[in-house]
Amino acid sequence: xxxxxxxxxxxxxxxxxxxxxxxxxxxxxxxxxxxxxxxxxxxxxxxxxxxxxxxxxxxxxxxxxxxxxxxxxxxxxxxxxxxxxxxxxxxxxxxxxxxxxxxxxxxxxxxxxxxxxxxxxxxxxxxxxxxxxxxxxxxxxxxxxxxxxxxxxxxxxxxxxxxxxxxxxxxxxxxxxxxxxxxxxxxxxxxxxxxxxxxxxxxxxxxxxxxxxxxxxxxxxxxxxxxxxxxxxxxxxxxxxxxxxxxxxxxxxxxxxxxxx
Amino acid sequence: xxxxxxxxxxxxxxxxxxxxxxxxxxxxxxxxxxxxxxxxxxxxxxxxxxxxxxxxxxxxxxxxxxxxxxxxxxxxxxxxxxxxxxxxxxxxxxxxxxxxxxxxxxxxxxxxxxxxxxxxxxxxxxxxxxxxxxxxxxxxxxxxxxxxxxxxxxxxxxxxxxxxxxxxxxxxxxxxxxxxxxxxxxxxxxxxxxxxxxxxxxxxxxxxxxxxxxxxxxxxxxxxxxxxxxxxxxxxxxxxxxxxxxxxxxxxxxxxxxxxxxxxxxxxxxxxxxxxxxxxxxxxxxxxxxxxxxxxxxxxxxxxxxxxxxxxxxxxxxxxxxxxxxxxxxxxxxxxxxxxxxxxxxxxxxxxxxxxxxxxxxxxxxx
Ligand SMILES: Nc1ncnc2c1ncn2[C@@H]1O[C@H](COP(=O)(O)OP(=O)(O)O)[C@@H](O)[C@H]1O
Ligand SMILES: [Mg+2]
Numbered sequence: 203x204x205x206x207x208x209x210x211x212x213x214x215x216x217x218x219x220x221x222x223x224x225x226x227x228x229x230x231x232x233x234x235x236x237x238x239x240x241x242x243x244x245x246x247x248x249x250x251x252x253x254x255x256x257x258x259x260x261x262x263x264x265x266x267x268x269x270x271x272x273x274x275x276x277x278x279x280x281x282x283x284x285x286x287x288x289x290x291x292x293x294x295x296x297x298x299x300x301x302x303x304x305x306x307x308x309x310x311x312x313x314x315x316x317x318x319x320x321x322x323x324x325x326x327x328x329x330x331x332x333x334x335x336x337x338x339x340x341x342x343x344x345x346x347x348x349x350x351x352x353x354x355x356x357x358x359x360x361x362x363x364x365x366x367x368x369x370x371x372x373x374x375x376x377x378x379x380x381x382x383x384x385x386x387x388x389x390x391x392x393x394x395x396x397x398x399x400x401x402x403x404x405x406x407x408x409x410x411x412x413x414x415x416x417x418x419x420x421x422x423x424x425x426x427x428x429x430x431x432x433x434x435x436x437x438x439x440x441x442x443x444x445x446x447x448x449x450x451x452x453x454x455x456x457x458x459x460x461x462x463x
Numbered sequence: 464x465x466x467x468x469x470x471x472x473x474x475x476x477x478x479x480x481x482x483x484x485x486x487x488x489x490x491x492x493x494x495x496x497x498x499x500x501x502x503x504x505x506x507x508x509x510x511x512x513x514x515x516x517x518x519x520x521x522x523x524x525x526x527x528x529x530x531x532x533x534x535x536x537x538x539x540x541x542x543x544x545x546x547x548x549x550x551x552x553x554x555x556x557x558x559x560x561x562x563x564x565x566x567x568x569x570x571x572x573x574x575x576x577x578x579x580x581x582x583x584x585x586x587x588x589x590x591x592x593x594x595x596x597x598x599x600x601x602x603x604x605x606x607x608x609x610x611x612x613x614x615x616x617x618x619x620x621x622x623x624x625x626x627x628x629x630x631x632x633x634x635x636x637x638x639x640x641x642x643x644x645x646x647x648x649x650x651x652x653x654x655x656x657x658x659x660x661x662x663x664x665x666x667x668x669x670x671x672x673x674x675x676x677x678x679x680x681x682x683x684x685x686x687x688x689x690x691x692x693x694x695x696x697x698x699x700x701x702x703x704x705x706x707x708x709x710x711x712x713x714x715x716x717x718x719x720x721x722x723x724x725x726x727x728x729x730x731x732x733x734x735x736x737x738x739x740x741x742x743x744x745x746x747x748x749x750x751x752x753x754x755x756x757x758x759x760x761x762x763x764x765x766x767x768x769x770x771x772x773x774x775x776x777x778x779x780x781x782x783x784x785x786x787x788x789x790x791x792x793x794x795x796x797x798x799x800x801x802x803x804x805x806x807x808x809x810x811x812x813x814x815x816x817x818x819x820x821x822x823x824x825x826x827x828x829x830x
Contacts, residue, residue: 364545364612365564366538367539374568383554
């Protein structure tokens with residue numbers, strides 16, 4: 203009893219410490235004043251309204267959506283095939299390769315970013331959205347692999363064999379059986395990898411050149427105190443979008459493991 | 464039943480790394496027969512079946528189906544279809560689409576596909592369930608869908624991997640009869656893998672018994688039961704009392720043997736065992752041993768013992784009888800004619816056997 207109470211208190215403070223600052227963001231985005239401090243002067247939607255008329259912001263948003271969509275598709279496609287191989291086959295170097303794929307999760311972002319910058323420039327690829335897409339694909343791959351692996355874990359191999367047995371070619375089997383069955387996993391992976399890319403700052407900052415993504419744009423605006431409430435509003439919207447995407451992704455991931463009873 | 468062979472396996476071997484799962488398997492399957500591969504789990508039955516289906520290439524040897532060498536021919540090009548142990552019902556398709564799956568690969572007309580699907584579903588008594596979702600099916604229904612999905616392809620050979628092992632006992636017995644009836648009506652060759660000897664015996668025309676990757680004996684259920692080729696087969700199929708025996712005389716078709724229980728009994732030689740020169744092992748089925756309070760008349764051999772255990776099975780009663788000089792009690796099983804258990808633990812009894820019931824199991828190798 204006592205231990206449980208202690209744990210509860212701990213969890214309460216822990217979560218408060220983690221999420222309270224995040225909650226200030228939306229709170230002050232409705233504040234009718236440019237100074238971020240209590241007491242709140244009044245409530246307004248003005249800062250949100252102003253967002254729509256800022257062309258550079260819209261351009262950054264479009265950039266982010268583009269980068270997010272392309273790197274989500276690339277990393278999910280790669281994750282799909284990698285996960286299928288990891289779950290189905292035993293091969294030389296499997297353990298090492300599985301470890302390497304997960305590496306971006308632990309390597310400091312600044313290291314990845316600076317080495318990619320050096321690499322891309324030495325290959326003649328100038329900082330651009332293409333460079334960001336490549337970087338984000340690399341960064342999102344561990345998420346895609348992990349999600350697709352859990353989709354394939356529940357997948358009975360004899361389903362693919364049954365399709366072959368009934369006359370399908372390998373490709374048809376993939377299209378008519380494998381893909382539909384792991385589809386919820388694919389959707390979940392697309393959403394998660396998109397979110398990873400959409401929120402990412404360090405790589406985008408190094409690699410985007412003069413085509414900023416949304417987080418890079420926000421960073422550039424934070425220096426102007428007058429624009430701060432706008433930035434808060436934008437940040438709140440981003441937060442909302444990320445949470446929504448992740449919740450939907452989790453819904454699909456669960457559905458993928460349930461549909462295979 | 465015609466005498467053409469639909470499947471020929473010659474010297475087939477399958478190795479996984481250094482482990483040999485199937486070794487030197489040679490087998491001819493006749494067109495239209497119900498054949499079972501029977502053996503304990505892990506003995507290589509599924510691997511053998513998968514080499515026929517084309518999911519695994521033999522490391523060595525040859526598989527021909529309907530006269531055609533299957534080397535290098537993929538599963539989707541073989542005239543076989545398979546019912547998987549897990550049934551492998553496509554979870555994203557309903558029953559109708561599951562059964563139609565293979566027909567769509569053949570590019571048949573829509574109307575014909577629909578006809579054949581409903582025909583196949585009628586056949587397995589799931590008529591009208593086309594739009595039922597895969598996750599709404601019971602175990603028995605999944606099994607029937609898997610059967611219909613394979614049979615609708617009209618394969619030359621239907622392969623079944625432990626098709627009934629996931630069902631409960633009552634349903635399993637019912638399906639045994641139904642599958643047997645289906646096979647008879649369709650005349651398609653069935654090759655079934657099972658570890659259940661009763662399943663194999665009730666359904667099959669012939670049974671191949673496998674141990675440790677080797678095919679040990681191929682025979683009809685009756686022959687397997689009456690003339691097993693060695694101790695392993697004899698104890699895997701049904702129950703058997705084993706007695707070491709000295710051979711005092713060998714004639715062309717008979718042996719004169721002496722055991723702890725009887726002396727100089729003339730028994731038939733078993734054509735399925737290799738004849739040697741030393742002592743042999745003989746076997747007696749429990750239901751062929753008479754048990755009585757007084758020395759029974761009309762038996763070729765009688766001997767005494769004490770009941771040490773009584774097991775009541777309902778349809779029959781098993782008595783375990785300790786006989787002087789034997790390590791293990793002799794098991795005798797008696798049909799339950801009058802709802803009476805005649806003997807109790809500790810009773811002194813007489814046992815009787817006919818010489819025809821004493822099975823020659825060949826040289827007595829230490830096991
Ligand atoms: N793909 C494989 N790789 C390695 N070993 C295998 C493979 N498939 C089967 N085996 C091994 O071969 C043996 C026989 O397997 P299997 O044919 O499935 O037996 P059964 O169906 O008689 O239970 C088992 O010991 C199993 O572990
Ligand atoms: Mg098996």
